[in-house]
Amino acid sequence: MLQVSKLIPQGRGLAPVLVRRAATLSLDWEMRQKSRFDAESSDGRRVGVFLPRGTVVRGGDVLLTQDGSLLRVVAAPQAVLRVSACTDHHHGHSHDPAFDLMRAAYHLGSRHVPIEIKPDHLKIEPDHVLAHLLRAMHLNVAEANETFEPEDGAVATGQGGHGVGDHPHEHDHR
Numbered sequence: 001m002l003q004v005s006k007l008i009p010q011g012r013g014l015a016p017v018l019v020r021r022a023a024t025l026s027l028d029w030e031m032r033q034k035s036r037f038d039a040e041s042s043d044g045r046r047v048g049v050f051l052p053r054g055t056v057v058r059g060g061d062v063l064l065t066q067d068g069s070l071l072r073v074v075a076a077p078q079a080v081l082r083v084s085a086c087t088d089h090h091h092g093h094s095h096d097p098a099f100d101l102m103r104a105a106y107h108l109g110s111r112h113v114p115i116e117i118k119p120d121h122l123k124i125e126p127d128h129v130l131a132h133l134l135r136a137m138h139l140n141v142a143e144a145n146e147t148f149e150p151e152d153g154a155v156a157t158g159q160g161g162h163g164v165g166d167h168p169h170e171h172d173h174r
Helices: 016-021 097-110 128-136
Strands: 002-008 023-027 036-040 046-050 062-065 070-075 078-085 121-124 139-146
Touching (some): 023 036, 046 062, 078 097
Parallel strands (some): 002 046
Antiparallel strands (some): 036 046, 078 139
């Protein structure tokens, strides 16, 4: 079994052509949260991953094997709940779709639910209690089979995640 003990966040510093040519490991969110797991690469090799405890593997990360080969991590599609704003105004009062999604993200975050935030929707792992809560908030909740890349927590992970105050872009503070 091929062993992996080094992660290169998003393949930083590697030639893009090498990353594109690398065999892949297709992993769902549950597997990518583990620091130790076995998997099979796209070229049929058995791989044992042994990363520092607490490491979270993201789609686009590159794993370096003991023989020097690269493995590109692909976020595998999985069951998710796709939450979007209700644009139906027949409830007797209008909704601001952006505010409704922001409110939902707040409520999910206060429950420490892993959540992927997009401009027009949220994604969470399937949970019938949360689905009921979100529908009661006048949101559309649909089952889907999609990739899931939840937000990093508020604390920097040391694995290239953005912590509080760690911005790769500039703000115009006028």
